[in-house]
Amino acid sequence: MTRKPWWGENLRFLLVGSGGREHALAWALSASPLVDKLYCAPGNAGIAHVAERVPIDALELDRLVDFAKAEKIDFVVIGPEAPLVAGLWDRLEAAGIRALGPSAAGAVLEGSKGYVKDLCTAKDIPTAAYARFSDAGAARRFAASLGLPVVVKADGLAAGKGVVIAASEAERDRAIESMLYNAGQEILIEEYLEGEEASFFVLSDGENVLPLAGAQDHKRAFVGDNGPNTGGMGAYSPAPVLTQAVIGRTLEKIIKPTITAMAERATPYMGVLYAGLMIKNGEPKLIEYNCRFGDPECQVLIMRLKSDLAAALLATRDRQLNHLDLRWSDHAALTVVMAARGYPGEYTKGSEIRNLDAAAQVEGVQIFHAATEWRDGKLMATGGRVLDVTALGNTVVEAQARAYRAVDLIDWPDGFCRRDIGWRALQR
Numbered sequence: 001m002t003r004k005p006w007w008g009e010n011l012r013f014l015l016v017g018s019g020g021r022e023h024a025l026a027w028a029l030s031a032s033p034l035v036d037k038l039y040c041a042p043g044n045a046g047i048a049h050v051a052e053r054v055p056i057d058a059l060e061l062d063r064l065v066d067f068a069k070a071e072k073i074d075f076v077v078i079g080p081e082a083p084l085v086a087g088l089w090d091r092l093e094a095a096g097i098r099a100l101g102p103s104a105a106g107a108v109l110e111g112s113k114g115y116v117k118d119l120c121t122a123k124d125i126p127t128a129a130y131a132r133f134s135d136a137g138a139a140r141r142f143a144a145s146l147g148l149p150v151v152v153k154a155d156g157l158a159a160g161k162g163v164v165i166a167a168s169e170a171e172r173d174r175a176i177e178s179m180l181y182n183a184g185q186e187i188l189i190e191e192y193l194e195g196e197e198a199s200f201f202v203l204s205d206g207e208n209v210l211p212l213a214g215a216q217d218h219k220r221a222f223v224g225d226n227g228p229n230t231g232g233m234g235a236y237s238p239a240p241v242l243t244q245a246v247i248g249r250t251l252e253k254i255i256k257p258t259i260t261a262m263a264e265r266a267t268p269y270m271g272v273l274y275a276g277l278m279i280k281n282g283e284p285k286l287i288e289y290n291c292r293f294g295d296p297e298c299q300v301l302i303m304r305l306k307s308d309l310a311a312a313l314l315a316t317r318d319r320q321l322n323h324l325d326l327r328w329s330d331h332a333a334l335t336v337v338m339a340a341r342g343y344p345g346e347y348t349k350g351s352e353i354r355n356l357d358a359a360a361q362v363e364g365v366q367i368f369h370a371a372t373e374w375r376d377g378k379l380m381a382t383g384g385r386v387l388d389v390t391a392l393g394n395t396v397v398e399a400q401a402r403a404y405r406a407v408d409l410i411d412w413p414d415g416f417c418r419r420d421i422g423w424r425a426l427q428r
C-alpha cells in the first residue's frame with residue numbers, strides 16, 4: 001500500500017558539513033523542485049553558490065537543533081560520520097525534525113569495527129578472518145598465526161588512520177603495541193585480503209534496500225598508489241569490477257543480511273550505507289562499512305544521478321524505498337582531488353587559487369569545493385583536500401581527459417593532484 005508522503009513542495013532543507021561531498025549534495029538538492037530553501041552548516045565558498053551558509057560547526061549539536069527549530073526546517077541531511085555517531089539524528093528527531101539517518105545506534109556500523117565483524121560472524125557475511133584483543137601477547141600470537149602481511153586495526157572512528165597493513169613482524173608488533181597502549185583501545189587483527197577494492201552505496205529505510213551505484217577511490221597520496229593513506233585523492237563511477245553479478249552477490253550476501261540483522265536487533269538502519277569491498281574472482285568480501293556517502297565517491301555518484309536526490313532521501317526517511325526507482329546516467333564520472341602541497345602530512349594553508357571560472361567552462365566539468373573561503377576578494381585554500389575537479393564523459397577516458405583539462409587551467413601553485421586517477425578502469 002502506498003502512503004501519501006508527508007511532504008509537499010517548498011521544503012526547507014538543512015545540510016550539515018563542509019566538504020566536497022557536501023558541495024555535491026548541495027548542488028543536487030538545490031536543483032530539486034521540492035527544495036525551496038537550502039541552508040548549509042557550515043559549508044564553504046563553493047557551497048555558498050547553491051546554499052545559504054550558517055556559521056555552525058557540524059559537531060555543535062545543540063546549535064544545529066536550535067537552528068532547525070527556529071528556521072522551521074523540514075528535513076536535515078547530515079554529510080559526515082562524526083555528527084551521526086554523536087547522535088545528531090536522534091537529537092533532531094526528538095525535537096520533531098525529520099532527518100536522514102542513521103541514528104547513533106545505526107551509526108555503530110561505522111563507529112565500531114568490532115561490532116561489524118561480530119555481526120558478520122553472526123550472519124555468515126563474507127569478510128576477512130579476525131579476532132578482537134585488549135592484550136598484546138594474545139594479539140601477537142593470533143597475528144603470527146595469520147602470517148604476513150597482516151592487518152592491525154584500532155576500533156572506533158579514526159578517519160582512516162587506525163589501520164596498519166604490516167608487512168614485517170616488527171611492524172606488526174609495533175602497531176599492536178602502539179594501538180593498544182597509546183589509544184588504550186581494543187584492537188582487531190585481521191587476515192589480509194587480496195583483490196581489487198571498490199565501494200558500493202545503497203539507501204536503506206530500515207527494511208528495504210535501494211542500490212545506488214559503485215565507485216572506486218584512490219586512497220594513496222601519490223601516482224601508482226604510492227605514499228601515505230589519505231581521505232581519497234580521486235574516484236570514478238561506475239567501477240568496472242562491480243559487474244551486475246558482483247553487485248547481486250554484494251546485496252544478497254552482505255548488505256541485506258546486515259539490514260535484516262539491524263532490524264532484528266531493534267536498531268533499524270536508515271540512511272546511506274557505504275560498503276567497502278574487496279573483490280577477488282568475482283566474490284566480494286566486506287572490508288568495512290561507513291554510515292554516509294564517501295568523499296570523493298559522492299561527487300561522482302551525484303554527477304551520474306538523474307533522479308531527484310531530495311525525493312530519494314525523503315523516501316528513505318519515510319520508509320517508502322520500495323516505491324522508488326532511480327535513474328542513472330550510463331556515462332562515466334571521474335573526480336580529481338586537488339590537495340594542498342604536503343597533504344596528508346603538514347600542508348600549506350591560506351594559499352590563493354585563481355582561474356576556477358575558466359576551468360569550470362570545460363565541457364562536462366563541475367568543480368566541487370572541499371575547503372575554500374573568500375578572503376579580501378581572493379579564493380583561499382583552507383584545508384588539506386581543497387577542490388574536486390569532476391567530469392562526466394561518454395567513457396572513463398573522456399571523463400578523465402576533461403577533468404585534467406580543467407585541472408590544468410587552475411592556477412594554484414601550492415596545490416597538487418594525482419595524475420593517474422582512473423588507472424584501473426583505463427587498464428581494462
Ligand code: AMP
Pocket residue numbers: 128151160161163165190191192193194197219276287288
Ligand atoms: P578501513 O579503515 O577499515 O577502511 O581500512 C583502510 C584501508 O585499509 C582499506 O580501504 C583497505 O585498503 C585496507 N584494508 C583494511 N582491511 C583490510 C584487509 N583485511 N585486507 C586488506 N586490506 C585491508
Ligand code: GLY
Pocket residue numbers: 217231232290293294295296297
Ligand atoms: N573516500 C573514503 C571515505 O569517504 O571514507
